[in-house]
Amino acid sequence: MVVDLLHLADSDGAGWGGKTFTTGATAGNVLGLACGREAVVGRRVRERTGSTDTTVAGAGLLAACRAGGVAEIQVLTSLGHSSLAKAASIVGLGQGSVKDVGMGGVGEPWRLDLDAVERELKRADAEGVVSIVVVSAGEVNTGRFATNVLDMPKLRSLADRYGAWIHVDGAFGLFARALPKTDEFLGLHAHVAGLELADSIAADGHKLLNVPYDTGIFLCRDASVLTQVCSNPNAAYLAAPGDTNAILSPLNIGIENSRRFRALPVYAVLLSEGREGIAAMLSRMVLLAREIAAFVRDSEHYDWLPAADASLEDTFVIVLFRARDTALNEVLVDRINATGKMFVSGTTWEGKKAVRIAVGSWRVEVARDAAFVKEVLTAVAEGRGVANRVVSSR
Numbered sequence: 046m047v048v049d050l051l052h053l054a055d056s057d058g059a060g061w062g063g064k065t066f067t068t069g070a071t072a073g074n075v076l077g078l079a080c081g082r083e084a085v086v087g088r089r090v091r092e093r094t095g096s097t098d099t100t101v102a103g104a105g106l107l108a109a110c111r112a113g114g115v116a117e118i119q120v121l122t123s124l125g126h127s128s129l130a131k132a133a134s135i136v137g138l139g140q141g142s143v144k145d146v147g148m149g150g151v152g153e154p155w156r157l158d159l160d161a162v163e164r165e166l167k168r169a170d171a172e173g174v175v176s177i178v179v180v181s182a183g184e185v186n187t188g189r190f191a192t193n194v195l196d197m198p199k200l201r202s203l204a205d206r207y208g209a210w211i212h213v214d215g216a217f218g219l220f221a222r223a224l225p226k227t228d229e230f231l232g233l234h235a236h237v238a239g240l241e242l243a244d245s246i247a248a249d250g251h252k253l254l255n256v257p258y259d260t261g262i263f264l265c266r267d268a269s270v271l272t273q274v275c276s277n278p279n280a281a282y283l284a285a286p287g288d289t290n291a292i293l294s295p296l297n298i299g300i301e302n303s304r305r306f307r308a309l310p311v312y313a314v315l316l317s318e319g320r321e322g323i324a325a326m327l328s329r330m331v332l333l334a335r336e337i338a339a340f341v342r343d344s345e346h347y348d349w350l351p352a353a354d355a356s357l358e359d360t361f362v363i364v365l366f367r368a369r370d371t372a373l374n375e376v377l378v379d380r381i382n383a384t385g386k387m388f389v390s391g392t393t394w395e396g397k398k399a400v401r402i403a404v405g406s407w408r409v410e411v412a413r414d415a416a417f418v419k420e421v422l423t424a425v426a427e428g429r430g431v432a433n434r435v436v437s438s439r
Protein backbone atom coordinates (compact mmCIF):
# COMPACT_ATOMS: atom_id res chain seq x y z
CA MET A 46 0.00 0.00 0.00
CA VAL A 47 2.86 2.39 0.77
CA VAL A 48 4.54 1.57 -2.54
CA ASP A 49 1.22 2.23 -4.22
CA LEU A 50 0.59 5.49 -2.37
CA LEU A 51 4.02 6.75 -3.40
CA HIS A 52 3.74 5.47 -7.01
CA LEU A 53 7.00 3.59 -6.60
CA ALA A 54 6.30 0.59 -8.83
CA ASP A 55 8.23 0.67 -12.10
CA SER A 56 6.41 1.50 -15.28
CA ASP A 57 6.81 -2.18 -16.16
CA GLY A 58 5.10 -3.06 -12.90
CA ALA A 59 8.22 -4.48 -11.24
CA GLY A 60 8.00 -4.10 -7.51
CA TRP A 61 10.30 -3.95 -4.54
CA GLY A 62 11.38 -7.44 -3.55
CA GLY A 63 12.65 -6.36 -0.14
CA LYS A 64 10.39 -4.20 1.96
CA THR A 65 10.29 -3.79 5.69
CA PHE A 66 9.37 -1.40 8.46
CA THR A 67 12.30 -0.02 10.42
CA THR A 68 12.75 2.08 13.54
CA GLY A 69 13.20 5.15 11.35
CA ALA A 70 15.08 6.64 8.42
CA THR A 71 18.39 6.25 10.27
CA ALA A 72 17.89 2.47 10.30
CA GLY A 73 16.74 2.75 6.67
CA ASN A 74 20.02 4.46 5.83
CA VAL A 75 21.94 1.75 7.71
CA LEU A 76 20.15 -0.90 5.64
CA GLY A 77 20.63 1.10 2.44
CA LEU A 78 24.38 1.39 2.95
CA ALA A 79 24.63 -2.24 4.11
CA CYS A 80 22.82 -3.43 0.98
CA GLY A 81 24.81 -1.06 -1.21
CA ARG A 82 28.07 -2.29 0.31
CA GLU A 83 27.02 -5.91 -0.22
CA ALA A 84 26.14 -5.30 -3.88
CA VAL A 85 29.01 -3.08 -5.02
CA VAL A 86 31.70 -5.15 -3.34
CA GLY A 87 30.03 -8.38 -4.44
CA ARG A 88 30.08 -7.23 -8.03
CA ARG A 89 33.83 -6.59 -7.86
CA VAL A 90 34.44 -10.00 -6.30
CA ARG A 91 32.45 -11.64 -9.09
CA GLU A 92 34.30 -9.72 -11.78
CA ARG A 93 37.70 -10.54 -10.31
CA THR A 94 37.26 -14.15 -9.21
CA GLY A 95 34.32 -15.33 -11.26
CA SER A 96 32.82 -16.60 -8.01
CA THR A 97 30.08 -15.45 -5.70
CA ASP A 98 31.43 -17.32 -2.70
CA THR A 99 33.06 -14.41 -0.93
CA THR A 100 30.46 -11.94 0.30
CA VAL A 101 30.54 -9.11 2.80
CA ALA A 102 27.79 -10.86 4.75
CA GLY A 103 29.68 -14.15 4.84
CA ALA A 104 33.37 -13.29 4.86
CA GLY A 105 33.20 -9.80 6.28
CA LEU A 106 34.00 -6.43 4.78
CA LEU A 107 37.78 -6.72 4.88
CA ALA A 108 38.01 -10.18 3.35
CA ALA A 109 35.44 -9.38 0.65
CA CYS A 110 37.21 -6.16 -0.29
CA ARG A 111 40.50 -8.01 -0.47
CA ALA A 112 38.96 -10.68 -2.70
CA GLY A 113 37.46 -8.04 -4.97
CA GLY A 114 40.49 -5.77 -5.02
CA VAL A 115 38.39 -2.99 -3.50
CA ALA A 116 40.54 -0.25 -1.99
CA GLU A 117 37.75 1.91 -0.61
CA ILE A 118 33.97 2.34 -0.52
CA GLN A 119 32.77 5.91 -0.95
CA VAL A 120 29.34 7.45 -0.42
CA LEU A 121 28.56 10.33 -2.77
CA THR A 122 25.80 12.71 -1.76
CA SER A 123 24.70 16.34 -1.50
CA LEU A 124 24.07 17.76 1.98
CA GLY A 125 23.39 14.28 3.34
CA HIS A 126 21.51 14.05 6.62
CA SER A 127 23.74 13.53 9.69
CA SER A 128 22.30 10.03 10.07
CA LEU A 129 23.97 9.07 6.81
CA ALA A 130 27.43 9.57 8.29
CA LYS A 131 26.24 7.66 11.37
CA ALA A 132 25.04 4.84 9.13
CA ALA A 133 28.40 4.86 7.34
CA SER A 134 30.10 4.49 10.72
CA ILE A 135 27.83 1.63 11.79
CA VAL A 136 28.35 -0.42 8.64
CA GLY A 137 32.10 0.04 8.69
CA LEU A 138 32.52 2.48 5.83
CA GLY A 139 33.39 5.34 8.17
CA GLN A 140 31.96 8.82 8.41
CA GLY A 141 34.83 9.99 6.22
CA SER A 142 33.55 7.89 3.33
CA VAL A 143 30.69 10.36 2.84
CA LYS A 144 31.74 12.88 0.19
CA ASP A 145 29.79 15.91 -0.86
CA VAL A 146 29.21 16.31 -4.58
CA GLY A 147 26.56 19.02 -4.35
CA MET A 148 26.11 22.15 -6.39
CA GLY A 149 27.30 24.52 -3.67
CA GLY A 150 29.27 26.43 -6.28
CA VAL A 151 26.06 27.74 -7.82
CA GLY A 152 24.30 28.27 -4.49
CA GLU A 153 22.28 25.04 -4.58
CA PRO A 154 24.28 22.75 -2.29
CA TRP A 155 21.32 20.38 -1.84
CA ARG A 156 21.39 19.48 -5.58
CA LEU A 157 23.50 16.56 -6.76
CA ASP A 158 26.08 17.69 -9.31
CA LEU A 159 25.79 14.89 -11.85
CA ASP A 160 28.93 15.97 -13.69
CA ALA A 161 30.84 15.68 -10.42
CA VAL A 162 29.20 12.33 -9.74
CA GLU A 163 30.28 11.07 -13.17
CA ARG A 164 33.85 12.31 -12.67
CA GLU A 165 34.03 10.62 -9.25
CA LEU A 166 32.57 7.33 -10.50
CA LYS A 167 35.02 7.25 -13.38
CA ARG A 168 38.03 8.06 -11.19
CA ALA A 169 36.88 5.58 -8.55
CA ASP A 170 36.38 2.82 -11.07
CA ALA A 171 39.94 3.22 -12.29
CA GLU A 172 41.36 3.20 -8.76
CA GLY A 173 39.56 0.20 -7.29
CA VAL A 174 37.11 2.37 -5.36
CA VAL A 175 33.43 1.43 -5.35
CA SER A 176 30.59 3.87 -4.81
CA ILE A 177 27.15 4.29 -3.29
CA VAL A 178 25.26 7.41 -4.38
CA VAL A 179 22.77 8.76 -1.84
CA VAL A 180 20.02 11.05 -3.09
CA SER A 181 18.84 13.52 -0.42
CA ALA A 182 15.18 13.57 -1.30
CA GLY A 183 14.40 16.31 1.09
CA GLU A 184 17.40 18.18 2.54
CA VAL A 185 16.77 18.71 6.20
CA ASN A 186 17.52 22.46 6.48
CA THR A 187 15.83 23.68 3.34
CA GLY A 188 13.43 20.91 2.38
CA ARG A 189 14.87 21.14 -1.14
CA PHE A 190 15.58 18.11 -3.33
CA ALA A 191 18.81 16.66 -4.76
CA THR A 192 17.37 15.88 -8.17
CA ASN A 193 15.09 17.32 -10.81
CA VAL A 194 13.02 15.55 -13.41
CA LEU A 195 15.79 14.53 -15.83
CA ASP A 196 18.38 13.66 -13.20
CA MET A 197 17.32 10.23 -11.97
CA PRO A 198 17.38 8.48 -15.38
CA LYS A 199 20.83 9.97 -15.95
CA LEU A 200 22.02 8.91 -12.50
CA ARG A 201 20.63 5.40 -13.08
CA SER A 202 22.61 4.97 -16.27
CA LEU A 203 25.79 6.29 -14.61
CA ALA A 204 25.33 3.87 -11.71
CA ASP A 205 24.77 0.97 -14.10
CA ARG A 206 27.84 1.88 -16.13
CA TYR A 207 30.14 2.07 -13.11
CA GLY A 208 28.54 -0.53 -10.85
CA ALA A 209 27.35 1.92 -8.21
CA TRP A 210 24.33 1.59 -5.90
CA ILE A 211 21.70 4.31 -5.61
CA HIS A 212 20.06 4.85 -2.23
CA VAL A 213 17.41 7.50 -1.62
CA ASP A 214 17.13 9.16 1.79
CA GLY A 215 13.52 10.24 1.46
CA ALA A 216 12.70 10.49 5.17
CA PHE A 217 10.11 13.23 4.68
CA GLY A 218 10.58 14.30 1.06
CA LEU A 219 9.46 11.02 -0.49
CA PHE A 220 5.91 11.92 0.49
CA ALA A 221 5.87 14.73 -2.07
CA ARG A 222 4.99 11.90 -4.44
CA ALA A 223 1.64 11.56 -2.71
CA LEU A 224 0.65 15.20 -3.31
CA PRO A 225 -2.13 15.86 -5.82
CA LYS A 226 -0.90 16.37 -9.38
CA THR A 227 -2.23 19.92 -9.49
CA ASP A 228 -0.35 22.91 -10.93
CA GLU A 229 0.83 24.20 -7.58
CA PHE A 230 2.62 20.91 -6.83
CA LEU A 231 4.00 20.05 -10.28
CA GLY A 232 7.39 21.55 -9.41
CA LEU A 233 7.68 19.29 -6.36
CA HIS A 234 6.57 16.28 -8.37
CA ALA A 235 9.42 16.99 -10.81
CA HIS A 236 11.91 16.88 -7.94
CA VAL A 237 10.76 13.46 -6.76
CA ALA A 238 10.25 12.03 -10.25
CA GLY A 239 12.35 8.98 -11.03
CA LEU A 240 13.16 8.07 -7.43
CA GLU A 241 11.66 4.66 -8.23
CA LEU A 242 14.83 4.04 -10.26
CA ALA A 243 16.88 3.71 -7.07
CA ASP A 244 18.17 0.43 -5.67
CA SER A 245 16.99 1.23 -2.16
CA ILE A 246 14.85 3.85 -0.44
CA ALA A 247 14.48 4.96 3.19
CA ALA A 248 11.50 6.95 4.43
CA ASP A 249 9.80 7.80 7.69
CA GLY A 250 6.23 7.08 8.67
CA HIS A 251 6.67 9.02 11.91
CA LYS A 252 7.19 12.29 10.09
CA LEU A 253 4.62 13.18 7.47
CA LEU A 254 2.34 10.17 7.90
CA ASN A 255 1.87 11.30 11.51
CA VAL A 256 2.18 7.85 13.05
CA PRO A 257 4.03 7.39 16.37
CA TYR A 258 7.81 7.21 16.55
CA ASP A 259 9.58 3.97 15.69
CA THR A 260 8.07 3.70 12.22
CA GLY A 261 10.38 3.90 9.24
CA ILE A 262 10.09 2.32 5.81
CA PHE A 263 12.83 0.58 3.85
CA LEU A 264 12.57 -0.66 0.29
CA CYS A 265 15.16 -2.67 -1.60
CA ARG A 266 14.66 -3.49 -5.25
CA ASP A 267 16.50 -6.82 -5.08
CA ALA A 268 15.24 -8.95 -2.20
CA SER A 269 18.24 -11.26 -2.43
CA VAL A 270 20.65 -8.49 -1.43
CA LEU A 271 18.58 -7.56 1.63
CA THR A 272 18.18 -11.21 2.59
CA GLN A 273 21.90 -11.79 2.19
CA VAL A 274 22.60 -8.92 4.62
CA CYS A 275 19.92 -9.74 7.19
CA SER A 276 19.33 -13.46 7.23
CA ASN A 277 19.82 -15.55 10.37
CA PRO A 278 22.06 -18.36 9.17
CA ASN A 279 21.67 -21.86 10.54
CA ALA A 280 18.86 -21.07 12.94
CA ALA A 281 16.37 -23.81 12.28
CA TYR A 282 14.32 -22.82 15.31
CA LEU A 283 13.66 -19.43 13.74
CA ALA A 284 12.40 -20.78 10.44
CA ALA A 285 9.11 -18.99 9.97
CA PRO A 286 6.28 -20.29 7.84
CA GLY A 287 6.55 -17.00 5.92
CA ASP A 288 9.98 -17.97 4.67
CA THR A 289 8.49 -20.35 2.18
CA ASN A 290 5.83 -17.98 0.93
CA ALA A 291 5.97 -14.92 -1.26
CA ILE A 292 6.13 -12.80 1.88
CA LEU A 293 9.61 -12.87 3.34
CA SER A 294 9.84 -13.18 7.09
CA PRO A 295 10.74 -9.87 8.75
CA LEU A 296 13.39 -11.88 10.63
CA ASN A 297 15.50 -12.11 7.53
CA ILE A 298 15.03 -8.73 5.91
CA GLY A 299 15.48 -6.32 8.81
CA ILE A 300 17.84 -5.43 11.63
CA GLU A 301 15.79 -6.79 14.53
CA ASN A 302 14.62 -10.32 15.08
CA SER A 303 12.00 -9.47 17.70
CA ARG A 304 9.94 -6.39 17.00
CA ARG A 305 6.52 -4.93 17.39
CA PHE A 306 3.92 -4.68 14.60
CA ARG A 307 5.25 -1.40 13.18
CA ALA A 308 3.11 -1.59 10.09
CA LEU A 309 -0.11 -1.39 12.08
CA PRO A 310 -0.33 2.39 12.65
CA VAL A 311 0.65 3.01 9.03
CA TYR A 312 -2.00 0.56 7.89
CA ALA A 313 -4.58 2.34 10.04
CA VAL A 314 -3.66 5.76 8.61
CA LEU A 315 -3.77 4.49 5.04
CA LEU A 316 -7.14 2.84 5.59
CA SER A 317 -8.67 5.78 7.40
CA GLU A 318 -7.39 8.54 5.11
CA GLY A 319 -7.05 6.82 1.79
CA ARG A 320 -4.99 8.21 -1.06
CA GLU A 321 -7.12 11.34 -1.22
CA GLY A 322 -7.12 12.02 2.48
CA ILE A 323 -3.36 11.77 2.62
CA ALA A 324 -2.97 13.98 -0.44
CA ALA A 325 -5.21 16.57 1.21
CA MET A 326 -3.29 16.38 4.49
CA LEU A 327 0.04 16.82 2.73
CA SER A 328 -1.36 19.70 0.64
CA ARG A 329 -2.36 21.55 3.80
CA MET A 330 1.15 21.13 5.20
CA VAL A 331 2.78 22.44 2.02
CA LEU A 332 0.37 25.36 1.66
CA LEU A 333 0.96 26.42 5.27
CA ALA A 334 4.74 26.26 4.75
CA ARG A 335 4.34 28.41 1.62
CA GLU A 336 2.21 30.99 3.46
CA ILE A 337 4.88 31.22 6.14
CA ALA A 338 7.63 31.40 3.51
CA ALA A 339 5.85 34.25 1.72
CA PHE A 340 5.45 36.11 5.01
CA VAL A 341 9.14 35.71 5.89
CA ARG A 342 10.18 36.69 2.37
CA ASP A 343 8.14 39.91 2.48
CA SER A 344 8.87 40.75 6.12
CA GLU A 345 11.09 43.70 7.06
CA HIS A 346 12.36 41.70 10.03
CA TYR A 347 13.44 38.44 8.43
CA ASP A 348 15.43 37.01 5.52
CA TRP A 349 14.04 33.99 3.73
CA LEU A 350 16.69 31.36 3.04
CA PRO A 351 18.35 29.95 1.07
CA ALA A 352 17.43 32.62 -1.51
CA ALA A 353 15.04 35.54 -1.25
CA ASP A 354 14.15 35.32 -4.93
CA ALA A 355 13.29 31.61 -4.92
CA SER A 356 9.94 30.41 -6.18
CA LEU A 357 7.41 29.56 -3.50
CA GLU A 358 6.66 26.44 -5.53
CA ASP A 359 10.03 25.05 -4.45
CA THR A 360 8.84 25.10 -0.84
CA PHE A 361 7.77 21.73 0.50
CA VAL A 362 7.22 21.59 4.28
CA ILE A 363 10.28 23.42 5.63
CA VAL A 364 10.83 27.18 5.92
CA LEU A 365 14.37 28.36 6.65
CA PHE A 366 15.01 31.95 7.70
CA ARG A 367 16.94 34.27 9.99
CA ALA A 368 16.37 37.64 11.64
CA ARG A 369 17.92 40.67 9.92
CA ASP A 370 18.85 42.06 13.33
CA THR A 371 22.04 40.14 14.17
CA ALA A 372 21.55 40.40 17.95
CA LEU A 373 18.01 39.04 17.66
CA ASN A 374 19.18 36.31 15.30
CA GLU A 375 21.58 34.98 17.94
CA VAL A 376 18.66 34.27 20.31
CA LEU A 377 15.85 33.84 17.80
CA VAL A 378 15.18 30.14 18.40
CA ASP A 379 14.94 30.69 22.17
CA ARG A 380 12.73 33.76 21.76
CA ILE A 381 10.28 31.93 19.51
CA ASN A 382 10.19 28.81 21.66
CA ALA A 383 9.89 30.87 24.86
CA THR A 384 6.54 32.14 23.65
CA GLY A 385 5.33 28.61 24.28
CA LYS A 386 3.12 29.05 21.22
CA MET A 387 5.15 27.20 18.64
CA PHE A 388 8.33 25.19 18.45
CA VAL A 389 11.11 25.74 15.94
CA SER A 390 14.55 24.22 15.64
CA GLY A 391 17.80 26.06 15.17
CA THR A 392 20.39 25.26 12.56
CA THR A 393 23.22 26.97 10.74
CA TRP A 394 23.12 28.00 7.13
CA GLU A 395 26.18 29.33 5.33
CA GLY A 396 27.97 29.59 8.66
CA LYS A 397 25.35 31.67 10.43
CA LYS A 398 22.52 30.79 12.75
CA ALA A 399 19.15 30.18 11.16
CA VAL A 400 15.75 28.91 12.17
CA ARG A 401 13.72 26.18 10.54
CA ILE A 402 10.01 25.74 10.77
CA ALA A 403 9.05 22.21 9.78
CA VAL A 404 5.35 21.67 9.22
CA GLY A 405 4.30 18.08 9.89
CA SER A 406 0.86 17.78 11.43
CA TRP A 407 -2.47 16.44 10.23
CA ARG A 408 -4.05 19.21 12.29
CA VAL A 409 -2.89 22.00 9.98
CA GLU A 410 -5.57 24.50 9.02
CA VAL A 411 -3.79 26.78 6.60
CA ALA A 412 -5.41 30.18 7.19
CA ARG A 413 -5.72 29.80 10.96
CA ASP A 414 -2.19 28.53 11.48
CA ALA A 415 -0.55 30.97 9.05
CA ALA A 416 -2.13 33.89 10.92
CA PHE A 417 -0.92 32.44 14.18
CA VAL A 418 2.68 31.91 13.03
CA LYS A 419 2.78 35.43 11.55
CA GLU A 420 1.56 36.84 14.85
CA VAL A 421 4.26 35.02 16.82
CA LEU A 422 7.06 35.96 14.42
CA THR A 423 5.95 39.59 14.33
CA ALA A 424 5.69 39.82 18.11
CA VAL A 425 9.14 38.27 18.57
CA ALA A 426 10.67 40.67 16.03
CA GLU A 427 9.04 43.66 17.72
CA GLY A 428 10.08 42.48 21.18
CA ARG A 429 6.60 42.12 22.59
CA GLY A 430 4.73 39.23 24.11
CA VAL A 431 2.21 37.11 22.32
CA ALA A 432 -1.37 37.45 23.47
CA ASN A 433 -2.73 34.38 25.14
CA ARG A 434 -5.67 33.00 23.32
CA VAL A 435 -7.20 29.70 22.62
CA VAL A 436 -6.00 28.71 19.22
CA SER A 437 -7.77 25.48 18.76
CA SER A 438 -10.10 23.38 20.79
CA ARG A 439 -9.18 20.20 18.91
Ligand SMILES: *Cc1c(COP(=O)(O)O)cnc(C)c1O
Pocket residue numbers: 068069070071072126128183184185214215216217249261
Ligand atom coordinates in the same frame (compact mmCIF):
# COMPACT_ATOMS: atom_id res chain seq x y z
C1 LIG B 1 14.64 12.70 10.04
C2 LIG B 1 15.59 12.33 8.97
C3 LIG B 1 16.42 11.22 9.09
C4 LIG B 1 16.51 10.39 10.35
O1 LIG B 1 15.30 9.80 10.59
P1 LIG B 1 14.94 9.06 11.97
O2 LIG B 1 13.55 8.67 11.73
O3 LIG B 1 15.13 10.07 13.05
O4 LIG B 1 15.86 7.91 12.11
C5 LIG B 1 17.23 10.88 8.02
N1 LIG B 1 17.23 11.60 6.90
C6 LIG B 1 16.45 12.69 6.75
C7 LIG B 1 16.50 13.43 5.46
C8 LIG B 1 15.60 13.10 7.78
O5 LIG B 1 14.83 14.17 7.62
